[in-house]
Amino acid sequence: MYRLIFLLFTTFCLLTPACSQQPAEKVLFDFEADEELDQFHWQCHTLFALSDEHATHGTKSLKLELYPSEYPGLAPMIKNTNWSYYKVLRFDVYNAQDSDIKLSVRIDDSKDYPDYADRFSKSFIVKPGTNTIRIPFDSLITSGTKRLLNMKMIYRFLIFMVQPKEKAVLYFDNIRLVQ
Numbered sequence: 001m002y003r004l005i006f007l008l009f010t011t012f013c014l015l016t017p018a019c020s021q022q023p024a025e026k027v028l029f030d031f032e033a034d035e036e037l038d039q040f041h042w043q044c045h046t047l048f049a050l051s052d053e054h055a056t057h058g059t060k061s062l063k064l065e066l067y068p069s070e071y072p073g074l075a076p077m078i079k080n081t082n083w084s085y086y087k088v089l090r091f092d093v094y095n096a097q098d099s100d101i102k103l104s105v106r107i108d109d110s111k112d113y114p115d116y117a118d119r120f121s122k123s124f125i126v127k128p129g130t131n132t133i134r135i136p137f138d139s140l141i142t143s144g145t146k147r148l149l150n151m152k153m154i155y156r157f158l159i160f161m162v163q164p165k166e167k168a169v170l171y172f173d174n175i176r177l178v179q
Helices: 001-015 036-037
Strands: 026-031 046-051 060-065 088-097 102-107 120-126 129-136 156-160 169-179
Touching: 036 046, 088 102, 102 129, 102 169, 120 129
Parallel strands: none
Antiparallel strands: 026 169, 046 060, 060 169, 088 129, 088 169, 102 120, 102 156
């Protein structure tokens, strides 16, 4: 009898989308543990450390110091390249400056480093204080070829500034995929 109930329940779950759906939100990085820092490529002219300030998810955030150079920023290693279950990339950023800054986001759907024309690139104005950056996946169109990125093959996600003239301090938290 128990075997029959288990078999019916398992069959029901396999046939019912609710049992196999992805969660409504997947947190990629929330910066709660030092081990998470190992998931980022270290770059010259960029310093980062966990911070107790400006957290929006949990108790910690990532403090990022960007120094004048060509492209200082954040380069996470992507473990799960299939983002197709979600519709939006969101992350929170606190701008510690007294003025707006321009922050750029790059997303690649190729293991190779595609040319500018064949990747998603967009800049955002980040106001002083807390901001939430929201990037709908239906807007992930390459800069030159105008094709939609393959959401099953996301290999690179970068957040950076382009040639800042002075040091900028930003706090990042709750980098997530949302349905």
